[in-house]
Amino acid sequence: MSLRTSAIVPLLALALSAAHAAPPQTLRVDIQHGGDAKGEHYALERVVVEPLPWPGNPARPIDATNRGTQKFEVIDPDSGRVLYSRGYSTVFGEWQTTDEAKEMQRSFQESLRFPMPAKPVLVKVYNRDAGNGFASQWSVRVDPQALDVERASRPAPAKPIAIRHNGDPAHKVDLLLLGDGYTAGEMKKFEARARALADRLFAVSPFKERAADFNVWALALPVPESGVSRPSTGVHHVSATGARYDIFGSERYVLTLDNRAFREAAQYAPYDAVEIMVNGETYGGGGIFNQFSTVAADNDWRDYVFVHEFGHHFAGLADEYYTSPVEYAAVDTPRVEPWEPNVTALLDPRHLKWQDRVTAATPVPTPWPKAQFEAHQRDVQARRKQLRADRRPEAEMSALFREEQAYSDALFAEAPQRNAIGAFQGANYSATGYYRPQMQCMMFTRADAFCDVCAHAIDQIIDLYSAEN
Template identity: 45%
Template sequence: MRRSLTAIALFACCGTFLAGQRTAGVDFSRTMRVDYFHTGGAGGEAVRLDAVLAEGAWPDSRTHLIDATNLGKYFFEVIDRASERVLYSRGFASIYGEWETIPEFRTTTRTFHESLRFPWPNGPVRVVLKKRDRQNRFEPLWTTEIDPRMAAAVPIPPTAGPALLFENGPAHRKVDLLLISEGYSIEQAAKFRADAARLVEALFALEPFRSRRADFNVRTLAVRGAQLSVQFNVFGLERYALTYDNRALRNLAASAPYDIVEVLMNESKYGGGGIFNQQSTVAASNESAEYVFIHELAHNLAGLGDEYVGTVTYATGAPIKVEPWEPNVTALHDPSSLKWRDLVQPGTPVPTPMTHAGKVGAFEGAGYEARGLYRPEAECIMGSRTVTTFCRVCQRAINRVIDLHTK
């Protein structure tokens, strides 16, 4: 009798699980990737479909399919055509989104390659790409209809074989960090592994990553030579390094389960870059590589904004700032509605003078602007490479995104 009851219980459990899978409207055994071309300039902006591809099992959370973080300059929804129900959504940033803020945008037209990834839909869907308007509201930019039966298998480079640095559980219950080599020869494979291990240990030596180490899986992918064409001097900033070859990046990364991908350059020159939910890079042989790795990963993983002041091509200089979407920078239009107000101790003035350094407040100078933008604390890794800790607001923001991937 006990055996029969167990079988009945198992059947009920499995039936509930399968029903839940059907209700979700997606198949987690595969990942759909939508590649597209993002073109624009002063004359307008356009998006054109490139390809719909099939990758391996969905590596991210199977419960947090709808994004309520309000992060990113862009946002996309996957909508089931039969029921009009949103199956998946996610915010992100892009190279195009940064490029359109620099002077070159007003005089030329450029095209960037981008990708959207989501669990494989069980039926035809409509993908809606949205962009923030001047009031920070998401407005539709592009819509495409997709039939899953038309997707092609993604080409996996035959030399690609990921290796584990450490694993703490199934991919869909962890943040899966993938580190890809760039500019390492076959003979330098050991150097790449050593560089990756060193940078990862630096990351997990500080909070909140130290306390959340068990929520991560970390893999490396050794690739011969410079297959991603990472380049410095992006947007005229010498230290800013990114790859424009999104297709190559995604095809390589598809050989492993990943949520976040960072490229390790075999380079001693100072530099790196990071874009929310897209990519990050670091010159792994530079003496400041540990700092850059952590700083750029925070852009990529949590959408954190830069908290420093400096001359960059995408500083607006505008007297009135739009409220940034980044969780650690504010235009402080209304001090009573400060987005991290709950962390400000009673009696702390807002805006906050430097005499209150060490406390959470609103310190002027952030997002490359000396005036009109404010950061949570006087010092943070997102503001200076001489600082070795994240401020409390940044720590909370990182924890919230880790939860999104793991709970």
């Protein structure tokens, strides 16, 4: 069902006062996460009561999926009982792997959102340890009745549009499409693109089969100039969410480093997941698990980028590619199994992470035309780099990507194991050391479908937010 902006107020009132007790308010704990390549630390910034009730699933307060580089728990200090938990990843974690992190310290804003507790709680943050388990890193006492909790909220600067509404937010995945770089005169353009992207998401399995488990909202705050910043080309614009290109020096990487601006805009719609749609034609996007994802909404490859990056943000899927923009000849010898559900270090081929989906006839490791693929990628990446250096029209980059995908599709179509689930060497930004489940997947190339293992991993997160028992 599709509803227009004028219907949003009665719709929210109906959805949030459904047949069970009214949900609690949403409490947001804003923190600073800083450090360098050698270490990290946390500090409390502020505690905020958001203007809308908690949209989360009361039947699934505990996250048992074991995903994310971090995890937080909300704990009753008297009994020690965990009241709520979620895994997540961070922008700091991305930055910590850069060369800059070897030379200086930085801090990044993050938010921990959970249903308002009835009394003071202990919020505990965990990081991954050397064995990829969770180890306690930091904690803070949060009193929801404290005088310094921010409770005042401005009138909503814009009304969310109900793109798709299938029921009470408590038992649906609430996806917010948050626009940035759109002027007041471009709001109809934003809404049309948001509707088209939502349609694309629900044309891809397993979202297609689970469409009834989602609500989709769209919200954009107008900006003075059309577009977002792209510093590498000298373009700088005022932003509603802080989203821009060139994050950490990567010309295609789009993120926001302004968590406060992003959260202050998003809080006026129910959300479990947020995709920031930037008004840009240049190829780009990004995704941080359980934080947000982004897409350049005017690029020719927006449909692919939108769904791919949402896979990172929503389900914690790893990138399975290793040729762009990283060095595909890199050799990695991992010592622990990665936490991501769709890549493996194959430390024990007899106990593959997705062993229940592998047939006895499939060899592990699984052969594929790796050498031919890499040879073609060397040429593609060199041409891609030159196109950006020469500042050629975006249409030429799009044409190169179409040529690249056509070659991969044809190459894989002739491979004996093209449909098998096994362990295909090359994943997680490394040509060796890591393996992906199938030869082809939306997390590996610009294909139009997820592999079976990724689809199952997405289903598990949909259940976390929608299952009623």
